Amino acid sequence: MNKKRTSDHYPSTTPNVGLIDNANDLHKPNPNKFMPIVPNISKPNIIYINEEKVIILKKMIKNRGVEFKDRNHQIVDKKLFKNGLCKVIIENIPKVGYIYRIVEPYLTIEEKEILNIILALFKQTIDYDVSAEKSHNELRKTLFKFIEQIISKYDVSIPEQSKEKIYYYLERDIIGYDKIDLLLKDENVEDISCNGPEYPIFIYHRLHENIPTNIIFESDNYLDSFIIRLAQRSGKHISLSQPMVDGRLQDGSRIQCTLQEVTPRGSTFTIRRFRETPLTPIDLIKKGTLSVQMAAYLWLTVENGASILFCGGTASGKTTALNAISLFIPPTKKIVSIEDTRELNIPHQNWIAGVTREGFAHGQNQSTMWICST
Numbered sequence: 001m002n003k004k005r006t007s008d009h010y011p012s013t014t015p016n017v018g019l020i021d022n023a024n025d026l027h028k029p030n031p032n033k034f035m036p037i038v039p040n041i042s043k044p045n046i047i048y049i050n051e052e053k054v055i056i057l058k059k060m061i062k063n064r065g066v067e068f069k070d071r072n073h074q075i076v077d078k079k080l081f082k083n084g085l086c087k088v089i090i091e092n093i094p095k096v097g098y099i100y101r102i103v104e105p106y107l108t109i110e111e112k113e114i115l116n117i118i119l120a121l122f123k124q125t126i127d128y129d130v131s132a133e134k135s136h137n138e139l140r141k142t143l144f145k146f147i148e149q150i151i152s153k154y155d156v157s158i159p160e161q162s163k164e165k166i167y168y169y170l171e172r173d174i175i176g177y178d179k180i181d182l183l184l185k186d187e188n189v190e191d192i193s194c195n196g197p198e199y200p201i202f203i204y205h206r207l208h209e210n211i212p213t214n215i216i217f218e219s220d221n222y223l224d225s226f227i228i229r230l231a232q233r234s235g236k237h238i239s240l241s242q243p244m245v246d247g248r249l250q251d252g253s254r255i256q257c258t259l260q261e262v263t264p265r266g267s268t269f270t271i272r273r274f275r276e277t278p279l280t281p282i283d284l285i286k287k288g289t290l291s292v293q294m295a296a297y298l299w300l301t302v303e304n305g306a307s308i309l310f311c312g313g314t315a316s317g318k319t320t321a322l323n324a325i326s327l328f329i330p331p332t333k334k335i336v337s338i339e340d341t342r343e344l345n346i347p348h349q350n351w352i353a354g355v356t357r358e359g360f361a362h363g364q365n366q367s368t369m370w371i372c373s374t
Contacts, residue, residue: 076208081185085168088182090208098211100203102182105165114158115166119173121150139175178226179215180271184253190273191315196266197223220260223267227257230269246341252276254341272315278323278345289317302328319343 076098077090086104093099107115126146147170151158158166172181183189183203191204194217201215217223231238234247234255243259254272281299284290290298301308302325310318326346329335335351337344342355 079186081182082168085164086182088186090205090211098205098208100205100208100211100213102214104182105168107165107169108162111162111166114156114162115169118147118150118156118166118170121154121156122146122170122174125150136175140171143171143175177230179217183213183215184251184271184273192269192271192273194223194269196260196263196268199266220266224259227259227267227269230255231257248342252342252345254343274343274345279320280327281324284321284324289321298325299328302326303330 074092075089076092078087080087086102089101089103091099091101144167147167150156172178177184180192180201183192183201188206189203190206193202193204195202197217197220199216200212201217202210202212204210217226228238231245231247234245234249236245236247238245238257238259240259240261243261245255245257247255247257249255249271252274254274255269256272257267257269259267281290281295285292285295298308308325310322312318323344323346326335326344326348329346329348331348332350333348335346335348336354337351338354338356340356342353344353
């Protein structure tokens with residue numbers, strides 16, 4: 001069955017939020033009960049969602065800071081962060097599928113007021129560039145030093161039992177990545193996609209593939225503000241005159257952001273994460289991506305200075321293959337690479353890593369990614 005999306009399936013009273021259904025419902029489309037969403041690219045079918053799933057997802061979004069249990073929910077995976085202060089839980093819900101749920105510390109009304117006061121004072125009194133330090137630990141130490149100065153100067157009272165929770169949110173919102181901070185700390189999350197305000201953020205998990213989360217940006221202003229800060233963290237600028245930006249975060253993750261001027265459903269962002277330790281040719285052979293004969297042939301071509309062209313669709317493994325094959329280049333050879341967005345990660349020391357920039361001439365094209373050795 002071919003991919004199709006038609007407005008005939010949209011009921012006027014159904015909220016435009018939901019979870020991916022399983023393939024069993026594909027043969028029984030009911031316009032009065034289901035509405036289509038963007039299908040999983042790995043399954044060339046129309047995928048529908050139902051009202052029951054919308055209710056479950058909304059409940060999880062509403063209870064982000066409270067861990068509620070349901071005897072019908074099967075916990076597939078659970079991971080603790082910040083010494084158990086927060087956690088991520090992957091649940092398998094009957095008739096719904098996998099859901100990635102974040103549980104963060106619950107704040108009382110008084111604690112929220114204290115947090116907002118400190119955040120406001122920090123923004124008013126401190127001129128702090130989060131990219132000025134080299135590591136997250138250095139950023140964290142500097143941040144807490146400033147926070148202690150603000151608390152002392154303005155006599156802000158924080159109950160001892162609330163201090164750890166409030167400091168967690170201060171670190172998350174100032175030097176972290178706001179609501180998606182824990183997603184970037186989970187090494188199993190390879191891709192993070194926000195499709196607009198009031199839509200759940202989807203992730204690509206190494207074990208469970210595309211699954212929705214209980215994270216949502218409630219308004220256009222909130223999402224736009226976050227995207228502007230995300231672009232700035234990558235050293236780029238996004239605006240109405242330049243509503244599309246590609247960049248790279250400090251950890252090497254690649255980001256792509258758009259404002260609602262080019263994506264009418266709302267502003268969006270996508271974060272593609274890369275391994276700290278890249279895959280080697282041996283890894284590709286073990287995974288079945290390359291055969292031993294293919295790897296040996298590529299090794300010979302690289303050693304003899306032949307040209308190689310890697311072609312394929314988005315996320316088909318071009319960069320992964322190029323990065324792995326580049327390990328066949330002798331360590332003493334000089335390497336020059338040019339990319340639109342920095343992605344290559346090779347261990348050679350004699351390596352010049354370049355990135356392109358837009359030309360001054362109107363409509364001038366940029367270079368595509370290439371690598372050469374001498």
